Amino acid sequence: xxxxxxxxxxxxxxxxxxxxxxxxxxxxxxxxxxxxxxxxxxxxxxxxxxxxxxxxxxxxxxxxxxxxxxxxxxxxxxxxxxxxxxxxxxxxxxxxxxxxxxxxxxxxxxxxxxxxxxxxxxxxxxxxxxxxxxxxxxxxxxxxxxxxxxxxxxxxxxxxxxxxxxxxxxxxxxxxxxxxxxxxxxxxxxxxxxxxxxxxxxxxxxxxxxxxxxxxxxxxxxxxxxxxxxxxxxxxxxxxxxxxxxxxxxxxxxxxxxxxxxxxxxxxxxxxxxxxxxxxxxxxxxxxxxxxxxxxxxx
Amino acid sequence: xxxxxxxxxxxxxxxxxxxxxxxxxxxxxxxxxxxxxxxxxxxxxxxxxxxxxxxxxxxxxxxxxxxxxxxxxxxxxxxxxxxxxxxxxxxxxxxxxxxxxxxxxxxxxxxxxxxxxxxxxxxxxxxxxxxxxxxxxxxxxxxxxxxxxxxxxxxxxxxxxxxxxxxxxxxxxxxxxxxxxxxxxxxxxxxxxxxxxxxxxxxxxxxxxxxxxxxxxxxxxxxxxxxxxxxxxxxxxx
Numbered sequence: 001x002x003x004x005x006x007x008x009x010x011x012x013x014x015x016x017x018x019x020x021x022x023x024x025x026x027x028x029x030x031x032x033x034x035x036x037x038x039x040x041x042x043x044x045x046x047x048x049x050x051x052x053x054x055x056x057x058x059x060x061x062x063x064x065x066x067x068x069x070x071x072x073x074x075x076x077x078x079x080x081x082x083x084x085x086x087x088x089x090x091x092x093x094x095x096x097x098x099x100x101x102x103x104x105x106x107x108x109x110x111x112x113x114x115x116x117x118x119x120x121x122x123x124x125x126x127x128x129x130x131x132x133x134x135x136x137x138x139x140x141x142x143x144x145x146x147x148x149x150x151x152x153x154x155x156x157x158x159x160x161x162x163x164x165x166x167x168x169x170x171x172x173x174x175x176x177x178x179x180x181x182x183x184x185x186x187x188x189x190x191x192x193x194x195x196x197x198x199x200x201x202x203x204x205x206x207x208x209x210x211x212x213x214x215x216x217x218x219x220x221x222x223x224x225x226x227x228x229x230x231x232x233x234x235x236x237x238x239x240x241x242x243x244x245x246x247x248x249x250x251x252x253x254x255x256x257x258x259x260x261x262x263x264x265x266x267x268x269x270x271x272x273x274x275x276x277x278x279x280x281x282x283x284x285x286x287x288x289x290x291x292x293x294x295x296x297x298x299x
Numbered sequence: 300x301x302x303x304x305x306x307x308x309x310x311x312x313x314x315x316x317x318x319x320x321x322x323x324x325x326x327x328x329x330x331x332x333x334x335x336x337x338x339x340x341x342x343x344x345x346x347x348x349x350x351x352x353x354x355x356x357x358x359x360x361x362x363x364x365x366x367x368x369x370x371x372x373x374x375x376x377x378x379x380x381x382x383x384x385x386x387x388x389x390x391x392x393x394x395x396x397x398x399x400x401x402x403x404x405x406x407x408x409x410x411x412x413x414x415x416x417x418x419x420x421x422x423x424x425x426x427x428x429x430x431x432x433x434x435x436x437x438x439x440x441x442x443x444x445x446x447x448x449x450x451x452x453x454x455x456x457x458x459x460x461x462x463x464x465x466x467x468x469x470x471x472x473x474x475x476x477x478x479x480x481x482x483x484x485x486x487x488x489x490x491x492x493x494x495x496x497x498x499x500x501x502x503x504x505x506x507x508x509x510x511x512x513x514x515x516x517x518x519x520x521x522x523x524x525x526x527x528x529x530x531x532x533x534x535x536x537x
Contacts, residue, residue, distance in 0.1 A: 174402060177391070181399050184388040187351055191382070192451065193374040193403040 013146055014263040020149060022259020023156030027214040028232050029239035029251035030163065031207040037246035038183040038203040039095065041106045045086075047233025048114035049208050051121060053079055053215035054224045061132050061219065068134060068219035069154070075212040083208025086113070087201045095200070114229070121226035129223040136220045155217035162213050163252045166206075170248070179203055183246070238282040244292030253293070300362055302327045302455055302486050303348070308356035310343050310510075317343040318354065318510045325455070330477065330487045332497035332518075335507035341490040342383055344507070345457045348488075349373055349380040360455065375403055379453035383460045383490075385444040389433035393424055393443055396432050400450025410450070417446035420476060438469030445476060449485075456480065458489040462496060474500050494531055498522050506530060 028050055035043045056078065057071040066074075090113065094106045136151040170176035182189045182199045189196055222228075239258050243250025258278060265274040285292070303325040310318040318340045325331045333341045347354040350370040358365045360376055368376070387396050397417065401410045418425045421442040427435060432443060441461060448456055461477070462470045477500060481487050491497040498504055498518040506514040506527065513530055514521065521527050 171395075174398075174407065177395055177399055178402060180391060181388050184390060185386055187370075188382060188386045188388070189399075190351070190370040191349060191374065191380050192399055192447070193371050194399075195369075195371045 009145055010267050011264055014267040015260045016146055016148065016263070017152070018259035018261065018263020018266075019256055020152035020156050020259070021263070022256035023152070023159035024214050024217050024255075025232070025235050025239055025258050026159045026252045026255020027162060027210055027217070029236040029243065029255050030159075030166065030248065031210040031214075032236050033240055033243075033246055033248060033251045034166075034179075034203055034207040034210070036240070037248075038179055039091075039200050041091065041095075041103060041110070043204075043207070044107065044111040044233070045114040045117065046207070046211070046236060047229030047231075048117045049079070049083070049229070050211040050214055050232055051224075051226060051229035052082070052117060053208075053211040054219060054222075054228060055121060055125060057212070057215045057219050058130055058132060058224045061134075062130075068132060068216050070216075071219075072212045072216045075215070076209045079212045080205040080209040082205075084201045084205035086208070087204035091204065092197055092200060118226050118229065125226060127226060129225050131223050132219055134220050149221065151217075151221040155221075158213050158217045159252065159255070162210060163248065166210075167248060175199075175202060235278070238278055241282055241285050241290075241292055247292065250292055301325060302329075302361060303488070304357070304359040305344070305348065306357040306359075308344070308347055308354050308358065310340075310347050310352055310354035312352075316510055317352075318347065318507075320356075321507070321510075321512050323505050323512070323515070325486055325488050327486055328481070328484065329503060330481050330489070330501040332501040332504045333488065333490045333507060334492065334494055334497050334504055335513075336492065338509075339507040340510040341507055342459050343510075345380060345459050345488070345490060348457060349378060351380075374451045374453065375405065377454035378457070379448040379451050379455070380457040381444045381448045381459060381461065383463065385437075385440040387432035387435075387440055387443055387447070389431065391432055392429050393432055393435070394428045396443055396447050397424070397450055400447035401452075403451070406451060409452075413450045413452060417449050420449070420479060421446050437464050438466065438472065441465060441469070441473055442476070445473070445480070449480065453485060455486045455488070458487065460490050460492075462491060462493070470496065494522075494527065 028046060032043060032046045035041055053075060056075045057068055060066050060071045060074060061068050090109060091106055094109055095103055098105055136154065139150040141148040141150060170180055178189065178194045178199055179202065182194060182196045186196050235258055239254035240251060242257055243254025261278055261281065262274045265277045301324040306322045308318055308321045321344060333344060335341050343352060346352045348358055350365065350368065350373055360378060363376065365373065388399070397414060398410065401407060401413050406413070423439060424443060424446055427439060432440065435443065445458070445461070461473055465473065477487055477489070498521055501518050503517050504515065504521050505512060508530060514524065514526055516524065
């Protein structure tokens with residue numbers, strides 16, 4: 001093992017790399033949190049929807065030569081529509097029958113949906129790992145002695161701007177405020193003339209559309225594969241528990257934190273160990289601060 | 300024709316009978332109170348009128364049956380309902396809570412004027428605009444809750460226990476506001492346990508006992524009625 005100054009440099013480099021991939025993690029957690037914060041449903045299909053988004057972007061890039069970073073122009077509306085319809089046709093009918101505040105049957109349905117999507121993708125696209133090569137794929141910047149992957153840097157920037165845009169939407173538009181209102185008190189929202197079912201459709205649609213941004217950010221440096229969602233979903237769970245279920249800034253910061261933990265731990269040991277540390281943090285958090293770092297207490 | 304006409308309303312919660320054959324009327328321009336002990340069905344009555352709970356029987360607002368009309372379409376018909384314990388959106392600011400009161404597209408155009416109007420009714424809200432609703436005192440929260448309902452420009456306002464947990468000073472303030480709102484032409488129906496408080500504020504009252512209508516009449520008539528004292532034996536008078 002290196003010692004002294006070299007050691008510090010390595011740790012900083014690990015943290016930097018982690019921070020950059022953490023942006024993408026944050027995006028996935030953001031989607032998970034938007035749906036949870038609005039209807040108290042943990043969407044187990046969130047990772048699989050990322051996989052769907054990645055195949056869309058991959059396909060567009062492979063077939064038309066469109067740069068991955070431009071694919072959201074087409075995939076965002078498609079993914080929004082997909083999420084809107086999943087809510088309208090699959091989630092809402094189940095939700096209407098459930099009286100519980102955190103509906104179990106819906107949670108299981110999203111798990112089922114993710115299995116169907118994943119296996120359909122396996123059938124349609126086989127289990128090959130697909131990658132695209134673009135200018136950003138192996139490009140790096142040097143800042144002093146540190147290496148910054150350009151593709152990952154754009155990923156972080158995409159996350160930051162998505163968080164900012166989503167926040168502006170949620171606080172400055174009527175629809176955005178209605179989404180937050182429904183998450184806080186569905187009955188009162190109805191009394192004010194807000195149709196909560198339509199709000200749910202929008203929340204699920206937006207949360208799915210965000211996966212299109214994550215997918216475009218990932219594509220230049222990550223493989224596309226039918227099971228790619230599972231890896232990210234598990235991390236997103238750790239993130240929302242770290243940052244706080246339902247908290248938007250929590251999802252962003254939690255994503256960065258998880259990236260940094262992975263990056264730094266990965267320097268000292270192998271990648272598998274980093275995952276173990278991550279889930280140890282997850283379990284510890286659940287014990288000592290179940291609402292998360294920025295989580296709001298629930299009534 | 301009365302503004303609101305509830306006829307033979309029955310509500311079950313599972314096997315529990317919360318309301319049985321209750322009929323009430325509220326006329327244009329009135330303040331009417333519903334009194335009764337805890338569990339007598341006061342809140343259930345209001346919740347059935349706004350459609351939050353389902354019941355059998357008739358609910359007719361301005362000649363139009365509300366049967367089958369979902370809750371979120373009732374504000375557009377002129378019906379506003381402030382739930383028990385204020386129920387503000389706790390993590391939204393006072394201003395955001397008020398803005399959501401005029402969420403309906405038909406109300407958005409006049410939102411600035413509506414805000415002006417409710418803030419003149421409750422001057423303290425102007426100072427609290429950017430505070431989170433959960434950081435307000437109980438009395439201030441009640442003011443926001445009523446103001447939020449008024450943002451929807453209702454013709455009929457229902458208030459579920461608007462005085463619950465308030466200081467005597469705040470009770471007085473909220474009473475004044477209810478009168479002021481009524482004077483602007485809004486018909487009011489509210490719930491309250493305390494007989495003195497309710498009848499002091501309202502034109503007429505209904506008294507529920509175990510989900511049935513026990514007594515009704517003008518406020519002055521009820522105060523003089525010996526049966527009121529029988530029903531309320533052992534209950535708080537304050």
